[in-house]
Amino acid sequence: MKGEMHLAWSTDGEILKRAEYGGAVTSLLKFALEYKWVDAVLAVKARNGKRYGCTPVLITNPEKVIETSGSLHCASPNIARYIKEYLDGALYLKIAVTCKPCDAMAIIELAKRNQIKLDNLLLIGINCTGTLIPNRTKRMIKEEFGVDPDDVVREDIEEDKLTITLKDGTEKVKNLDELEKKGYGRRENCRRCEVNIPTMADISCGKWGVMDEKETFIEVFSDKGSDLIEESIKAGYIKVEQPDNIALKTRKRKKEDAIKRAKKWQRRDFTTLKKITLNERLNYWFGQFNQCIKCFGCIDVCPICYCEDCYLEADRDLVTGGEVPPDVLFPMIRIAHVMDSCVNCGQCQDVCPMEIPLSQLTFMLNRELAKIFKYKPGVDVNAIPPLRAPGTEEELRTVVLNSLAR
Amino acid sequence: MDNNGIATDKFEPRIIGFLCNWCAYAGADLAGVSRIQYPPTLRVIRVMCSGRVSDIIMLSAFAAGADGVLVAGCHLGDCHYQKGNLLARRRVVGLKRLLEAVGIDGDRLRLEWIGASEGAKLAETVTNFTRTIKKLGPSPFRLKYDKR
8 A cells, every 4th residue: 555664674684794784775676586477677786796886787687686785875777778778668578676766767757759668667665875986986985084985885864964884894984965065975966856755655764753674664655565565474584563652753854854955055055056146157167068078978878868869969960969068058958958848967067087076067957947837856757757748728828927927 | 310210220120020920911902002111120930820939949049140030920719720839838937047047138029919900919029129130239149149
């Protein structure tokens, strides 16, 4: 049933030993695969066994699911785009996908555009309080924590603290705010992110509301998710108990705190862009856009960009081929095309070799449009992106007219 | 001084107007037939529907050196294709935000509903828009364009 909440843990000894927080996610994935709920599991694995970096892996052998257990914070794979590009949009394959909120939102947005078949996906949402950039994190661990990055076996972000655990079991804690002011810490878009619980997935698994570290807090959002939990309990893969009031309260408080912190970052980042005059904005953004080397990186990673034949390719005769920097038209058209559906995954800014703050601009515009059109990207698969839909005449007469009148 | 009280100085705005075939273009026709005077700043491009004017088209007009872009279509509920003008309206709202975020005044982009019988409204719109653009000065895109 929708809205159910469980505290769950695995019954498998091996999973319990290796996974974090009771290993409920790993067990659920294993159950889904063994009982043929899905044909494959798409999860994320550390690259070459190292924590800094990751690869999405498609697993068909239930024994190998355990390799993906444990959380990786220095990993921001582009799951939605991966499903669309390499797995035929899940058209021929039933897949259980582990996804952060932004991945889940991107999947929904692509499903809206008929690029992913949502019926074939089982979305196992993972609560997320932010991801880190691998190389910068290595430097941070060396300089701020004073330890060898390879000694770290676990990171954890809890409220405003970053905790790292070393091989010998010692824990080191630093304030996240201070690290972020120095340019370390979470990725920029993660700081601004206010969707920490993927309510658009089938279930969401996380640690908020968990008392000791032996169980996972699971919230169910769809009938599919509810069935999965029920059947896996019957098959003996996980055990659950009802969370008590204290657990629910802690979870709620942590969620509200996270949103507050995100709003603070949004204000901090956006007001600097908004309070400057038009002319200063122009100089700033045209200066940034003129650094563009037209690598098409942002287009290739953006989970919302899905056109087979992009308008910005040279053969479309809009942007002159071979011209660097390209006309400012180039980034502006891209942003105009995705701004109403931006899920704030931050991929564009991550890949940009010239470090243009693309995600900042796109997400800022997205927030403004979300306010005007009362539209949240990546939540409802039946809601059409506002700039692609005519909307009702009524709404246009009132809402849009007001926003046009200046 | 020339028509309609707009002072002539060196800057002559270039306004690209995307007029819908069924209403606004007919309106412009009527303005011409009725010999209503308006500033010669408007370059008209006839489109079948204001819904055809995508963000790419509007941005390209700016990039090609337009100081202002006017999108004119049928009144709400009168669209020849039912919902084209509704689409145009949402797009303009979105694009205005983008233009302002990167430092181009949103007033350079204008959306107007002009019926086939409203030649006078077209003339008035162009007159007002020209005045606005004159106040704003040449578009930053145009400065770049003229340098080339």
